[in-house]
Amino acid sequence: MLEVIEIQTKAIQGRTEPYLCRLSDNQLYYIKGPQAGTRGLINEAICAWLGQKLKLTIPDYCCAYLPPDILKYDPQARRVLGDGDTVVFGSRLISGLLEVTHSNVLKLPVKFARDLFLFDYWIKNEDRTMTEHSGNPNLFYRAGSDNYVVLDHNLAFDEDYHFSRNAHLHPGYKVWFNSQQDVLWQDHYSAKLTIALQGFEQYASSLPATWLDEEPDYLQQIRRTLSQYNDDEFWEVLI
Known part of the structure; x- marks a missing residue:
């Protein structure tokens, strides 16, 4: 499983307040964690899989581990993403x-x-x-x-x-x-x-x-x- 190694910025849009992060594959993803709810995370993962199977253009995605240390000195991210030691859903950034x-x-x-x-x-x-x-x-x-x-x-x-x-x-x-x-x-x-x-x-x-x-x-x-x-x-x- 990939791991979140850097938290960058919160997305401008999105009620679940996704954060743009760098993962251990050195790629950027928007991640959703506890703010989306467990059902919401399951939904994201299953619908991304189904949508790609139907040939819809859905960004590459993954589940990733969010370590607690990365949130230690970022109270704004911690308010949204929790205290870490959780698995988040990541949707790979498509620029432009x-x-x-x-x-x-x-x-x-x-x-x-x-x-x-x-x-x-x-x-x-x-x-x-x-x-x-x-x-x-x-x-x-x-x-x-x-x-x-x-x-x-x-x-x-x-x-x-x-x-x-x-x-x-x-x-x-x-x-x-x-x-x-x-x-x-x-x-x-x-x-x-x-x-x-x-x-x-x-x-x-x-x-x-x-x-x-x-x-x-x-x-x-x-x-x-x-x-x-x-x-x-x-x-x-x-x-």
């Missing part, structure tokens, strides 16, 4: 990213917008919104390119997720419902989700034992959520 705005949303590539919309529906993530006036898209891009980067899934697997209340706020909503779908769209996406889940049990069991011990029943809840695509009800709201 800009946050998507409403005008950018209108230019999203159709395939990407559809895949992202289905992904967030699958993982019950309401924390990706964009309206004409505001939003929290958790979606970034490189200037002058169609390379979109997807971030922040600590609020996924929400048991109170409500499709009809929130889906219309998603950046990919209009693309999904306003563009023509192939007649075999359900078969296409069902196969993609099946492939994405291959190896899930092995990956889930590799998550830090401290996380799993603190939330012993949470993986079962996640499994139930991810298996719902096998039911007709899952697809009915997408027609």
Whole structure:
């Protein structure tokens, strides 16, 4: 497991107050620790893995050990990250990213917008919104390119997720419902989700034992959520 060796600065954005840190591979990562909650950390790790399996552009990620000594003389970081001797989630820094705005949303590539919309529906993530006036898209891009980067899934697997209340706020909503779908769209996406889940049990069991011990029943809840695509009800709201 990698280790945090240097704490740099707190991110400007993000309710969980991630910190930019250097890890023992000498790369920079934004880390989330206790401020995200144990379920939030599990969500980040599982959704990053699933998103990459679905070919979404999600930064390289890892679990890393946060030693207590590195926080000893940094009270601001300690307020957010705790006293250390914990395992944090790290998302590798991709430099030069800009946050998507409403005008950018209108230019999203159709395939990407559809895949992202289905992904967030699958993982019950309401924390990706964009309206004409505001939003929290958790979606970034490189200037002058169609390379979109997807971030922040600590609020996924929400048991109170409500499709009809929130889906219309998603950046990919209009693309999904306003563009023509192939007649075999359900078969296409069902196969993609099946492939994405291959190896899930092995990956889930590799998550830090401290996380799993603190939330012993949470993986079962996640499994139930991810298996719902096998039911007709899952697809009915997408027609």
